[in-house]
Amino acid sequence: MNGHTLYSIGELARRAGTTVKTIRFYSDCGLIPPADRSPAGYRLYDNGAVARLDFVRTLRDLGLGLAAIRKVMDRELALSEVAAAHADALDVQIRILRLRRAVLTAVAERGATPEETHLMHKLAKLSEVERQQLVGDFLDAAFGGLATGSKFAGIMRSMTPELPDNPDTEQVQAWVELAELSQDPDFRALVRHMVEEQTAGHIQGGPPALHNDLAAIVRDQIAPAVAAGVEPASPQADPIIAVLMTRCAHLLDCCDDAKSRWQLLVRLERMNDPRRERYFSLLAVINGWPGPESLRPVLDWAVHALQARIQG
Structure with a gap:
């Protein structure tokens, strides 16, 4: 035995803090x-x-x-190679x-x-290529x-x-909901109508009537009224609506006051x-962008104000 200290399987188990069965295995x-x-x-x-x-138990x-541990122990594979491959596999498991x-x-x-549940699971498992196709x-x-040119390419x-490659839970949930929303025929029709309105001026040879322009006008014109507590159907709102119509005139395709208000x-x-x-709130979560400003208060006010005057 060349003078080396040797241990029985029981003694080795006690020294290593494990069981005889584990060492035998x-x-x-x-x-x-x-x-x-x-x-x-x-x-x-x-x-x-x-x-x-100790090394085997760590691995x-x-x-x-x-099998991989044995190849490392027998020096058939470098530990760094095995660790890298295993880390890659763990990345996949973590994503799943x-x-x-x-x-x-x-x-x-x-x-x-x-x-x-089946649909959400299916949407969550889509590959990058499948997501791009959707x-x-x-x-x-x-x-x-409908839409051509650099401005519309930017909108798209x-x-x-x-x-991202390693999305967090919130991003995955946002993706599933956005994917569901994008497949909704009614929502698709809504977006199509909006794009048709955006491209109307462009098709006629004028500048594109971008919703971003309209949103900015409404926000700038109506936000002070909302903050001041002006009622949309009150006489105090009349001059505000009058200025709004003037500022939006270049985005509308009719000159008649009643028709312009309706449009x-x-x-x-x-x-x-x-x-x-x-959609845009979910998009911000997925892409890691700041959350978009809500236009609901100013749009609600403007819609109610126009409805009151059209009905009147």
């Missing part, structure tokens, strides 16, 4: 081979077995399989777990039906055959969700659809 796998045998044929282990056992705790957690959280919060189909339904980019009302009602604001 690793020994049978070839990971902790005995240094010798006793006259009675029992396995004997040297001091190196303790360090070897097992990190999730490495026995995040997706599952996001879907289950959404199911619990929304009280989803089995059909809705978004591309939505944008084509909204802009196809501003409406494109880009889920502006229709456009503002579409802009005030809660699904539009929800």
Whole structure:
């Protein structure tokens, strides 16, 4: 035995703080081979077995399989290579777990039906290519055959969700909801109408009647009235609406006052659809952008003010 101290399997188990069964299992796998045998044929282990056992247990705790550990121990593979490969595999598992957690959280919060749960799970599992196809189909339904030019390309980019490689739970939940919303035929029709209105001036040879322009005008003109508590149907609102109509005139295609008010009302009602604001809120979460300013208070005020004057 060359003067080395040898331990029985029981003594090794006590020194290593584990069980005889564990050492026997690793020994049978070839990971902790005995240094010798006793006259009675029992396995004997040297001091190196303790360090070897600690190393095996560390790698097992990190999730490495026995086959990979054996190749590392036998120097068939470098530990760094095995660690890198395992880290990559863990990244995939973490992403899958995040997706599952996001879907289950959404199911619990929304009280989803089995059909809705299946759809959410399906949307969450889409690959990057499949997500791009889904978004591309939505944008084509909204802009196809209507919008051309760099300004409209920028608008389309501003409406494109880009889920990061390692999304958090909130981003996954936002993606699932946005994907569902983008497949809603009514929402697609709403966005299509808005794009048609945006492109009207462009098709006629004038500047595009962008909703961003309209939103900015309404916000700047109406926000002070909302803050001041002016009632939209009151006489005090008359001059505010008059200025609003003047400032929006270049975005409308009629000169008659009554028709202009009706046309502006229709456009503002579409802009005030809660699904539009929800889409951009979800988009901000997915893309890591600051949350968009809510236009609901000023749009509500403007819609009610126009309705009161049209009805009057």
